[in-house]
Amino acid sequence: MTLDWPRxxxxxxxxxxxLRPLEPSDVDAVYTCASDPASQRFTTVPSPYLRSDAVExxxxxxxxxxxxxxxxxxxxxxxxxxxxxxRIRDEDSDVVAIGYMVSPSARGRGIAxxxxxxxxxxxxxxxxxxxxxxxxxxxxxxxxxxxxxGMTQEGVLREAHLGxxxxxxxxxxxxxxxxxxxxxxxxxxxVR
Numbered sequence: 001m002t003l004d005w006p007r008x009x010x011x012x013x014x015x016x017x018x019l020r021p022l023e024p025s026d027v028d029a030v031y032t033c034a035s036d037p038a039s040q041r042f043t044t045v046p047s048p049y050l051r052s053d054a055v056e057x058x059x060x061x062x063x064x065x066x067x068x069x070x071x072x073x074x075x076x077x078x079x080x081x082x083x084x085x086x087r088i089r090d091e092d093s094d095v096v097a098i099g100y101m102v103s104p105s106a107r108g109r110g111i112a113x114x115x116x117x118x119x120x121x122x123x124x125x126x127x128x129x130x131x132x133x134x135x136x137x138x139x140x141x142x143x144x145x146x147x148x149x150g151m152t153q154e155g156v157l158r159e160a161h162l163g164x165x166x167x168x169x170x171x172x173x174x175x176x177x178x179x180x181x182x183x184x185x186x187x188x189x190x191v192r
Contacts, residue, residue, distance in 0.1 A: 002094055003094050003126050004126050005065070006069075010069075010071070012118045013118070014114055014117070016076075017074070017111055017118065018075070018076070019074075019118055020078075021072070022070060022083070023062065023072070024058060024059075024062075027054045028051075028054070029079065029080035029081075029103065030083065033081075033082060033101055034049045034053070034101065042135075042136050043099075043101050045101075047165070061083075061085075067088045068087025068097075071084060071085065073100070073102065073106075082102035082106060082111060082115065084100035084115045085119075086119045093129065096123045096126075096131055096132070097131070097133065097134070098119050098131060100145075113145050117149055119131075120176065130178070131176045132173065132174065133145075133146045133151055133174040134174070135171070136161065136170070136171060136172070137169065137172050138169065138170075143172060146174040150176055150181070150182075152175055152180070153173070153174055154173045154175050155172075156170050156173070157170065157173065158170050
């Protein structure tokens with residue numbers, strides 16, 4: 001293993017979006033975000049999502065670094081607009097995975113893309129060889145985030161996830177290698 005995993009949850013920014021450790025004051029915003037029907041449909045959060053689920057998530061995520069960490073996505077006002085995380089998928093091969101969830105009020109503004117780019121950059125600084133992202137096939141917004149970040153669609157796992165309400169979802173696999181060409185979007189940010 002060549003990953004130099006952090007001992008503390010990082011704080012990262014691109015000047016527009018900040019990723020920071022979760023705090024107890026984030027519980028209500030996490031609850032609102034995870035209770036949203038789209039979050040329920042396209043993530044693995046419990047359904048129904050209870051406030052006690054948000055408390056447990058924030059308590060755990062505010063302290064856990066290994067084998068992955070979750071952070072708050074905020075703007076310059078420090079209000080939580082979503083969460084994202086970086087996890088070790090295959091320690092021996094230096095593969096990490098990214099996941100995210102954005103609140104309804106913040107969707108469509110490029111926040112998930114910016115947060116994902118920050119986590120990709122951080123993954124490279126930790127020594128990752130590959131970054132993976134899995135999205136439900138019907139989650140077109142999440143799939144666009146992966147593509148905007150330069151990730152390559154590598155396959156589809158048919159009916160691979162049993163979601164809330166007993167609905168089976170196809171999962172689209174995306175990957176980005178450290179050696180892939182740099183992606184420099186029009187907003188000036190890049191993934192390398």
